[in-house]
Amino acid sequence: MGEVIYTGGGIATMERRDGDPLGRIADGAVRVSNGRIVAVGARDDVDAADAEVIDLSGQWLTPGLIDCHTHLVFGGTRAQEHAMRRAGATYEEIAEAGGGILSTVRATREASEEDLLAAARKRLEALAASGATTVEVKSGYGLDADSEVKMLRVARALHGHAGVSVVPTFLALHALPPGVDRADYVEEVATRTIPRIAAEGLARSVDAFCERIAFTREEVERIFTAAEREGLPVRLHAEQLSNSDGAAMASRFKALSADHLEHLDEAGAGAMAEAGTVAVLLPAAFYCLRETHRPPVELLRETGVRIAIATDCNPGTSPTLSLPLVMNMAATIFGLSPEEALAGMTIHAAAALGLDDRGRIAVGQRADLCAWDVETLDELAYWIGLPGPARRFVADDER
Known part of the structure; x- marks a missing residue:
């Protein structure tokens, strides 16, 4: 598998930062290699060299x-x-x-x-x-x-x-x-x-x-x-x-x-x-x-x-x-x-479930991710009948 970088949208890392329990990065990037996350941060701080770039187009990225x-x-x-x-x-x-x-x-x-x-x-x-x-x-x-x-x-x-x-x-x-x-x-x-x-x-x-x-x-x-x-x-x-x-x-x-x-x-x-x-x-x-x-x-x-x-x-x-x-x-x-x-x-x-390799967007975690076409993450619990994420990305190392 090649390397992929997701960028151009917000990231909910689910790791508390600056008082935010969701660890949001408004304009972030996530780099993935072989189904695992290898870098997370602001867009300018994550190296995009030699990686396929997937543009989030303003969507919010959460863990799967x-x-x-x-x-x-x-x-x-x-x-x-x-x-x-x-x-x-x-x-x-x-x-x-x-x-x-x-x-x-x-x-x-x-x-x-x-x-x-x-x-x-x-x-x-x-x-x-x-x-x-x-x-x-x-x-x-x-x-x-x-x-x-x-x-x-x-x-x-x-x-x-x-x-x-x-x-x-x-x-x-x-x-x-x-x-x-x-x-x-x-x-x-x-x-x-x-x-x-x-x-x-x-x-x-x-x-x-x-x-x-x-x-x-x-x-x-x-x-x-x-x-x-x-x-x-x-x-x-x-x-x-x-x-x-x-x-x-x-x-x-x-x-x-x-x-x-x-x-x-x-x-x-x-x-x-x-x-x-x-x-x-x-x-x-x-x-x-x-x-x-x-x-x-x-x-x-x-x-x-x-x-x-x-x-x-x-x-x-x-x-x-x-x-x-x-x-x-x-x-x-x-x-x-x-x-x-x-x-x-x-x-x-x-x-x-006793699983420590998923549920967060952090280095070492599985690259199971959802991109949501919402303006704020509050909308995920707001809409009644939200159809699901616009895109879903899954690590295929175990599938």
């Missing part, structure tokens, strides 16, 4: 967006539940009526890998068009070892499609399969499924759903201990519908992230801050579920917990394929600043 929480691989849809919810049914009532996660489990088990891959590719293409260059993809709709492995193989096959890096996560405890003993199921996942997935290199981390309609802290701890033994970092769906003290428990395992967090309390936030666990907020799920108890954003700020945001793309509670829309929701519904929204889909989203 990172969607750090999705359930992108699944069979079927749950469009009928949308009508049930509009008629007043709750998350729990839909699950008890045979809908919810288990309906997607049935469709996912019945689908072939080829069908799952074809459907997931279309969703990934939509995320890419909205600015994604890295997307996390969870399993969790199989609920038996072979089906979970099938989902993770599909996630691995997605890697590189539409110029997106895919980061697979094994969602080890999502829902209890019908007719299965709880203790036996948890033990099977801990002692057989996690070691199998680790041995085959199918996942980068292990996740679980700690909630009154899902799994207890003690059950999740059993899974996290197994993941720790296999060298896999952990993440957690925590405090979405109630305060189960999941975030504090996950922090004891140095979890990469705790996600949702509508019912997070001071003890949980303090534990996350001490552990360096990232808070992943999911405003589209909050919107689709018509929740009213917002996550404690001010508490997260006060305790210094990093805030990421993500689509939570899934068939039941967040059929969302637009990263800019989620940035708008994070600002409008949760009260994040435009700067926090952008950081939440770049530098902090990278941290939520």
Whole structure:
């Protein structure tokens, strides 16, 4: 690969400078060699010799967006539940009526890998068009070892499609399969499924759903201990519908992230801050579920917990394929600043995935970049339905 220099526009480095959390350079340049950034600065300070020059034409250059929480691989849809919810049914009532996660489990088990891959590719293409260059993809709709492995193989096959890096996560405890003993199921996942997935290199981390309609802290701890033994970092769906003290428990395992967090309390936030666990907020799920108890954003700020945001793309509670829309929701519904929204889909989203080679425009980082046709970066969280970047540039060294 030759060397390229991007110039003629603004640069959001995402590295604080002169009090600016986005590290903006109004008239900047970025030099790239072999898919990595080798120089960043004011236009006159970056050597353009022997490089292909790409004129940004006044656009703003940001890191490529990172969607750090999705359930992108699944069979079927749950469009009928949308009508049930509009008629007043709750998350729990839909699950008890045979809908919810288990309906997607049935469709996912019945689908072939080829069908799952074809459907997931279309969703990934939509995320890419909205600015994604890295997307996390969870399993969790199989609920038996072979089906979970099938989902993770599909996630691995997605890697590189539409110029997106895919980061697979094994969602080890999502829902209890019908007719299965709880203790036996948890033990099977801990002692057989996690070691199998680790041995085959199918996942980068292990996740679980700690909630009154899902799994207890003690059950999740059993899974996290197994993941720790296999060298896999952990993440957690925590405090979405109630305060189960999941975030504090996950922090004891140095979890990469705790996600949702509508019912997070001071003890949980303090534990996350001490552990360096990232808070992943999911405003589209909050919107689709018509929740009213917002996550404690001010508490997260006060305790210094990093805030990421993500689509939570899934068939039941967040059929969302637009990263800019989620940035708008994070600002409008949760009260994040435009700067926090952008950081939440770049530098902090990278941290939520345990990735230190992306999310910033800095020397040594991957050259995953988006050029936005906006006058100011505040517009990224301002427009409802912004179609995505004018141009997206991706490093192809791993694709």
